Amino acid sequence: MMRDAATLPHEPHDPPPDRNPYVLTSALRTLQVLQAFTTPPHRLGLADVVARLDLERNQAYRSLKTLEAAAYLVDAGEGRYEPGPAAAALATAAVRSQSGSLLAVAGPFLDALSSETAETVHLFVRTGDRAVCVDRRESTQSVRLMSVLGRSLPLHAGAVPKAILAWLPESERVAVLQRLHELPAYTEHTVLDRDALACELRIIRERGHSRSDEDFDASARGVGAPIFGPDGLVVAGISVGGPSFRIDDATLDHFAQLVRTAAAAISSRLSLAARS
Secondary structure (H helix, E strand, O other): OOOOHHHOOOOOOOOOOOOOOOOOHHHHHHHHHHHHOOOOOOOEEHHHHHHHHOOOHHHHHHHHHHHHHOOOEEEEEOOEEEEOHHHHHHHHHHHHHHOHHHHHHHHHHHHHHHHHHOOEEEEEEEEOOEEEEEEEEOOOOOOOOOOOOOOEEEOOOOHHHHHHHHOOOHHHHHHHHHOHHHOOOOOOOOOOOHHHHHHHHHHHHHHOOEEEEOOOOOOEEEEEEEEEOOOOOEEEEEEEEEEOOOOOHHHHHHHHHHHHHHHHHHHHHHHHHHHO
């Protein structure tokens, strides 16, 4: 049984001779533990951390509890941890600072979509095998989708995540599909069958936009479209969505046209900005 952190033996404070004397060894190790959560499945237990980083169990335990105390990790149950709100806030700040040109270019289009649809609009940026919400326009209607700036989502469900997944290079798309059994089922409509989702992704590429029909939120529908960088690779996506009772098929089709047009315009302006 793991002893409480307070009863664990103290570790030496002096850094190894080949290490910068200004670097706190314990802090560096703790940051390395946090870094381990950036790769799938993003949910690790003590044994996983020990195996990945070749740490002593006592060292790994202290680092995990320190990160939990600072809200960089939260208890995910069954002895595992996952990134917490402090990690999400830091990731959002990093993504937003690195996506300044995208935010500047996309802002007016978010405003226009919000005005035209009166529904919630999101801008997500791809970070590895996840999508992070970096900007939004909330609906002014009394019943609306609630959005969380900085939320990080896997790519198998939701309008923008699926739009990004559909246009990933094939090898990266296949890698996500192979891990589908590890990903969460948000509702009874979340597709966790590899062949079924692969078929849906082909349809998304053919029509130019994705649909989220209660597969992420049981009472919401929306559409998303990919945004491409100057190199032609998908870097982000934009979506419009609202409560299912207000978004019928005709409305969804109308929103899809608006979102595709906005995403294409943002992609074009990003390319022009890179050439100027």
